[in-house]
Amino acid sequence: MLATIRPSEWNWLLLFHLLFGFALVGGVLAVTLLSLAAQRAGGQVLLLRTLAFRTNLAVVLPAFVGVHILGQTLSDREFPDGGEPGWVGAAFGLTDAGLVLGGIVLTLLQWWLVRRTRAASAPGWAVGVATALPPFVLALLVAIVFVMAGKP
């Protein structure tokens, strides 16, 4: 069955763009569940915060970079003269916001929070931000998928 597939450079780019996208949303979903659970799990907070940080670092951040680079490459090929439609610009804008908030700010915050949790001195505002940010980024990603697929 797979032998009947006709490989082309374009399709490979699209395939890996999609696979990075799936890894990205899956990673953010995992971080969201871990962060929400950390709010409620009294004795397991350090484990959950550490896993959230590692998932962000090992899955979310690389996937954000991969999906952005491949998306830009695909956009450059499909709209070589810069005449990209509005939905492409909107999706890139939302992705950039997600990369800054979910990729960079959240990873740094989680790293700091793991250290403070280990020292039993995690400030309440940081716990609140680290818990609220992942669901917000997840909602942002759902909006990006809708824009990319629906092309409104």
Next chain:
Amino acid sequence: MTRYNWLLAIHMLAAFALISGAVAAGVFQLSALRRRRPSEIALLLRLAQLAVVPISVGSLLVLAFGLWLVDETGYGFGETWIVAALVLWVVAAVTGGAGGRTARHARELAERLAAGGDEPSDELRALVSNRPSLLLSYVSTAAIVAIVVLMVWKPGA
């Protein structure tokens, strides 16, 4: 937005729910493999159970809206890539469900052990790292990736 765009958007959102749920469940199960305390394993497998919700909803919606899209776009239901995708969907559902059953038994045992002293157990370790069930999960993942490949290339279309 046209009806086609709406159908494609919902189909894609469902695909993301399905595959992202599988990625999240994989993160929790692989993390559980590295833990020894039953309370930690139970917690991670409970989170994996939560990730099954988007997997179940997504797998049903992706199929329903995928079939609707076939009808909308005028592709034939007998085309090779569509039949192959449907067969792979069944394979992914069956193997994923079978692999998940062992994880459920492991979670139940971990919860019992956590309530009774929380001491590491060889029986729990064997259940969490059960090779046949891990293999079934890998087969399910491979089937889903193969479906994505078919959706991108549409061989024979």
